[in-house]
Amino acid sequence: MAQPAVAELIDLLAIAVRGMQAGQRIPSEHQIMVKCQVSRATARAAVETLEDLYLVRRVQGTGTFVNRRIDYPISQSRAPSFHGIVRAAGAQPRTVLAGKGISPAPEDVGSRFGIPPGTDALRLERLGYIDGFEACFFEEWFNPRAVANLDVALRVFESVAEAFEASGFTPERTEWFGTVDIAPAHVCTRLGLPRNHQTWLVESIVSDVDAELPLMISRAWSRLDQVRMVFGASAG
Template sequence: MTERTGYQDIAGRLAREIAVLEPGSKISSEHELMERFGVGRASARAAVQELERRGMVRRIRGSGTFVNRRIDYLISKDLRPSWQRTVRAVGATSRSTVLLSEVRPAPEHSARYLGVGPETPVHHMRRLRYVDDRVAALADEWVTCDVVTELGAALRIEESLDELLRQLGRVDSVRSWCRAGMELPDDDVCRALDMTTVAPVWVIESINRDADTGTAVTYSKAWMRADVIRVVMEIGDHIPCRTEEGKS
């Protein structure tokens, strides 16, 4: 049995066992896998890394490896652009931690996306987002100051930016543009997301506008852990239906 076949065989057997376990269940350590399957540390580690690549397990520094639960994060023009509402819609819990909140001149890219002049003062926030108490995403958000004047203090009371804009700015925020892709994060993002290994993450950029005026009110860029979130995008005017012949 080659080293490659060995770790893939171990990963396959563990995957079948994990499929019937509850999310959060702890799985065997690398040392225990070495003893159970009679392999070296390299094969045991590669098997766990393969399960992590599949999104089936997650590793927590100093605690071990656990059965993972990955949720679908749906992006659609028909849904309110709210992290909290989207996460809760799939039965998961959501919370956010504010890492930074300040009013500052808009960076060039943010000013362009928001349709304001360079150096125009905007609210800038950086927040760490959690799903079921797991670090899931890091987000930078820029909000035009003419929509709402005080934002930092309000975020300590209401976590949903979408809800705050509705309450304080009387803004009916809708998603008008979105770009999604995957990339390898830099060291700062890896540390913020508590990633034990460098792996591709979802990168989501969005512009939200006021439905009534068409004015851009927020621009955001988020890095989402792919082992916690599966990004799903729905594009189109309606859900396709099947005809009598069984064709869509």
């Protein structure tokens, strides 16, 4: 249980943080110590508690910033679009390509796509940002039977869902599974997390509604302090 001085400072800082914009830098521990006339240990404990409550996010070597955790619904009724879901929550999305290549699809991916073992398929790695902060890391395989020209659309559209639509598909999340799990080391690095850190893990299949054809199989890791996954009933 927090000491009285710490609890009082937490309440004071929480009120101030809630009145600030997402991504805005908050005062340093030293500035809090001087302004509020508390010890450095008290200032540190208060900021750590705000971080535990997902009200702030500390970025090593940069500072501590106001954090806004958003609800991220996963269901068949919501378009499988990172950009669309983040915008609907009132936040600003951005994705950048972290890796791209054509390689033999793993056996489990190939069986889902209905392609022979070892068939080459497009694989993307993307890093998703919410309000300027790293939030999600995506590993995605694309069905070569359906999306042979997706590369062309992705040169124009940052959003994979929008690229699907531009290619004439109606994408829908038809199967998914979500849990909290320890992320792989390379994912923790991409998301700015320490090794062996827990994240949301969501595995999905996105299909074309009309053709009932699988388009993409994805794994997505998301920071717990950036999103709260809200799962609907799975159709799969």
